[in-house]
Ligand SMILES: Nc1ncnc2c1ncn2[C@@H]1O[C@H](COP(=O)(O)OP(=O)(O)O)[C@@H](O)[C@H]1O
């Protein structure tokens with residue numbers, strides 16, 4: 001404490017004008033590297049992707065590979081355009097199942113996590129089921145599901161839900177229990193009800209964890225929807241992209257297989273981008289993960 | 296008290312503290328944890344309105360335990376804790392060693408918390424919230440998020456939250472221990488100003504002799520194993536206290552006495568590890 005008492009002493013402070021503005025080479029170098037990284041972040045993936053596609057095209061031409069074995073990228077695009085009615089209709093089916101499954105996973109996962117957070121005994125009783133569902137490969141469960149469930153749509157939904165809901169449940173449970181201990185005490189001292197503690201303390205604490213789970217679950221819901229459709233196999237008016245790939249495979253329509261594949265991959269990327277954006281928007285004000293590091 | 300309180304110095308400014316009304320009484324409090332750790336043994340303490348009490352002692356002597364008992368976060372093994380006129384809402388404000396703010400809420404929303412938990416809207420409490428923020432010099436930071444503030448500023452928000460409801464007792468558990476020396480000194484000064492302005496009743500835990508003498512009007516010196524009160528030392532200096540107080544002979548004498556008492560509790564067998 002004495003440190004503050006003592007009057008400021010020592011050498012007089014240098015005048016501002018005395019300080020020359022020498023260029024710091026290291027700082028300059030760091031700044032230059034940063035600018036390069038900034039550009040590279042966008043430019044590099046595009047360049048490399050374009051090069052890879054060009055290379056794919058060249059391989060087909062150089063080796064004279066027939067299009068029913070490996071089509072040229074241009075032909076894939078043509079097929080995508082020519083079959084657009086059928087492909088996009090299937091895409092819509094797959095997207096619908098994925099989105100619905102994700103929605104139910106969010107509601108179910110968060111709901112169950114809240115239940116677990118309210119009662120340790122509920123968690124002890126039911127979490128083994130959640131783990132078993134998670135660790136059993138969906139392809140192994142799906143055939144059974146399609147035996148017991150008439151509606152193909154409901155079956156697909158159930159499969160996609162099973163794979164998607166666990167990361168949400170696990171992460172949200174972790175998040176609900178991660179609320180600061182002193183804040184918990186403070187809530188007790190202020191005589192907060194269980195409900196108030198949940199709404200004002202536990203749910204906000206869990207939000208970053210939940211959003212992490214959502215990012216994983218989004219991708220898994222798509223995988224679940226596609227894999228389950230492979231297992232279901234049957235066609236019909238409401239066929240998703242997985243069935244289109246199967247069907248095109250039987251007919252050796254390789255370009256259409258590629259076209260459908262591109263749509264699935266694109267959907268996956270889009271889901272990831274959307275969940276990442278949601279996460280960023282919700283956390284940017286306060287959470288470390290969404291903050292730009294200074295310096 | 297086990298040990299009679301005694302004025303530390305002849306001729307100091309006379310303040311009749313016994314005339315203050317009692318807010319809380321701790322009577323013969325024992326707390327024994329599982330495994331037989333006696334965290335507190337026969338602790339007696341009267342907290343009176345307007346007191347600034349320091350609990351001073353080595354770590355492990357039961358200071359935090361005493362606060363947690365007062366806060367109702369745990370129950371004593373034996374003994375009674377009585378609130379004068381019974382307990383109710385607005386009994387307590389608490390400041391922990393960390394600021395303990397909700398990172399997702401703005402400063403203003405953080406200070407709103409005790410009212411919010413009583414079901415009051417932000418709008419209806421805004422005036423009180425900004426009054427409390429003004430007391431700690433942060434009235435212009437209501438819309439900021441905690442991460443935008445320095446460690447000292449976060450602590451001030453935490454103090455504003457503790458006093459916004461005008462509680463009967465404010466508990467502070469080594470609130471500035473994690474701050475750097477300069478910030479800590481500043482906050483000590485500000486805490487004294489606050490004390491002078493609001494006449495809040497404060498129980499302040501510290502293991503710094505100088506902090507306790509500088510801030511409080513009663514120092515409760517505690518010892519470990521078992522955790523117990525060894526002496527109460529009065530600091531008869533009226534508030535407001537300023538920089539002169541820290542350099543006065545009275546301050547030095549009391550600091551000396553307190554220091555000696557504290558050292559006396561550290562018999563070789565009972566040394567802090
Ligand atoms: N919840 C607990 N369970 C068991 N022992 C505890 C618990 N809390 C504190 N103790 C023990 O009680 C003693 C007093 O602790 P505490 O009140 O935290 O001391 P201080 O705050 O003075 O450092 C210590 O020996 C500590 O290890």
Ligand SMILES: [Mg+2]
Pocket residue numbers: 358359360468
């Ligand atoms: Mg402690």
